[in-house]
Amino acid sequence: MEIKLLPLFSTLSLIQVLVGVTHGAECIGLSADVVCECDGYGRCKKGTLEIDPWMQFALKTQREIQIDIPVDRMQIFDAHNAYNNRAYGLAYGANDTCQWPPPYDNVCLGLANHEFSIIDMLNMGVRAVEIDNWYCDGEMRIAHLGTPLAIGCGEFNVLFSDVIADIGQWMQEPGNENEFIQIYINEKYDQGNDAEVNGPMERYFGHDAILSPADLRNTYNGVWPTLRRMREDGKRVVVVSGGDTLHQGKYIHVKGCDGSGSNQFTNYPQCGGKTETNCKRFRGDATHYVFNVIYDGPTATGAITDLSEMVKCRINLPATDMVTPQLMKTAVYTWAYGEPSIPLDEDSCVMLNHEDFRWYTSADCDQSLSYACQSSTDPNDWMVSESTGPYDVTRELCPIGYKFSVPHNGFRQEKLKEVMNGASVWLNFTPWLTGDFPITETPPTDPTFNSANIIKPTWTKYLVLFLILLLGFMNY
Numbered sequence: 001m002e003i004k005l006l007p008l009f010s011t012l013s014l015i016q017v018l019v020g021v022t023h024g025a026e027c028i029g030l031s032a033d034v035v036c037e038c039d040g041y042g043r044c045k046k047g048t049l050e051i052d053p054w055m056q057f058a059l060k061t062q063r064e065i066q067i068d069i070p071v072d073r074m075q076i077f078d079a080h081n082a083y084n085n086r087a088y089g090l091a092y093g094a095n096d097t098c099q100w101p102p103p104y105d106n107v108c109l110g111l112a113n114h115e116f117s118i119i120d121m122l123n124m125g126v127r128a129v130e131i132d133n134w135y136c137d138g139e140m141r142i143a144h145l146g147t148p149l150a151i152g153c154g155e156f157n158v159l160f161s162d163v164i165a166d167i168g169q170w171m172q173e174p175g176n177e178n179e180f181i182q183i184y185i186n187e188k189y190d191q192g193n194d195a196e197v198n199g200p201m202e203r204y205f206g207h208d209a210i211l212s213p214a215d216l217r218n219t220y221n222g223v224w225p226t227l228r229r230m231r232e233d234g235k236r237v238v239v240v241s242g243g244d245t246l247h248q249g250k251y252i253h254v255k256g257c258d259g260s261g262s263n264q265f266t267n268y269p270q271c272g273g274k275t276e277t278n279c280k281r282f283r284g285d286a287t288h289y290v291f292n293v294i295y296d297g298p299t300a301t302g303a304i305t306d307l308s309e310m311v312k313c314r315i316n317l318p319a320t321d322m323v324t325p326q327l328m329k330t331a332v333y334t335w336a337y338g339e340p341s342i343p344l345d346e347d348s349c350v351m352l353n354h355e356d357f358r359w360y361t362s363a364d365c366d367q368s369l370s371y372a373c374q375s376s377t378d379p380n381d382w383m384v385s386e387s388t389g390p391y392d393v394t395r396e397l398c399p400i401g402y403k404f405s406v407p408h409n410g411f412r413q414e415k416l417k418e419v420m421n422g423a424s425v426w427l428n429f430t431p432w433l434t435g436d437f438p439i440t441e442t443p444p445t446d447p448t449f450n451s452a453n454i455i456k457p458t459w460t461k462y463l464v465l466f467l468i469l470l471l472g473f474m475n476y
């Protein structure tokens, strides 16, 4: 008996390692579904989340192809109440018991809007973060007040300047020099203490990197510049507030995006009232205060667990709670998994595949395909060229009034899909491989990175497990 128990125990621990049940020894909840280093509460420590380079590159591509769209009309992935994440400790839900996604067990506690730190969210592709600041205990801090349950604000709350420092540090990391971030200061009323708000932004972002209300008036005549223009001018941050001019209007703009109508998003093609010219923010809410009696975010506001429809609709600010690698993967409409599989250079050719409607690099740029053609007057009017040809940006296969192009957002890709007629087409990705801001650095092409390491358990692990059990039975 004892002799047989020993191999049984070792088989059990092997099972745990293989299936990843107890990954990192004490990671819990959403932190147990990813690869990271956990703190004493079992939550991923700030900046330790491993992220699939394929996903990072695909979402980067989706930002870069919007380079000529004004920054107030781009699609930017937004973290609702980004500061209220479990990586900031107990006051921010580190000891929560609600299991994401809902429906929740009613008696659970869900103070947090997020599992992962702002730095990890930025690494996952989020570029808009919401921060609620409150002045208390002699300092400007971050706290979740002004909601049905005021948790209070005190010395245990993180300093506003520490949050801005985190973001500023991320912006300076190698590879992030060109990244643009929008910050939404959700201050319920102007609390004064201007130096405690403007000061950290100036210190950690740099005065010149912030596109201030004065810049917008004087340099851009009140018209929001494109991402390309911002980059040329060294501008990387836009700060907006809920409604009023805050802190002397030195850095904070009054927000121009419509965030009303939470819970009113409708799938493509209705798109919750999103049009080409308006700005729409739809948000979810993960919080849950005991027994549902006080507040349950998922029923009151919604739980966004898939971004694909918001991407098809080019919703400007899909403002989600519980940003995870799994969620962000649903935001990819461009590269197929493992693509680009051929390193990108100025001679690369990219096609939109007619079966999965994803982007692929082609080893044969001489093969004959139709071109994706965009109207010169209506950016959402697409055709495919009648004749086919090798990939060649100097050829004019598109009809008069149309140009060889690439869908700059999920909505335009839907319009292109609708006219594809069962054949793959060339996309004009060349402008993003040449010029001032080329994206030619490609992610590691090992397509097993993600499936093997991030999502567990995987079927291969179950297979190994099955074989081990089979061998075990054969031995006895």
Ligand SMILES: *[C@@H]1O[C@H](CO)[C@@H](O)[C@H](O)[C@H]1NC(C)=O
Residues within 6 Å of the ligand: 090, 095
């Ligand atoms: C947090 O949760 C752990 C595990 O349930 C518990 O041991 C600890 O006392 C909790 N901490 C606080 C401050 O509530």
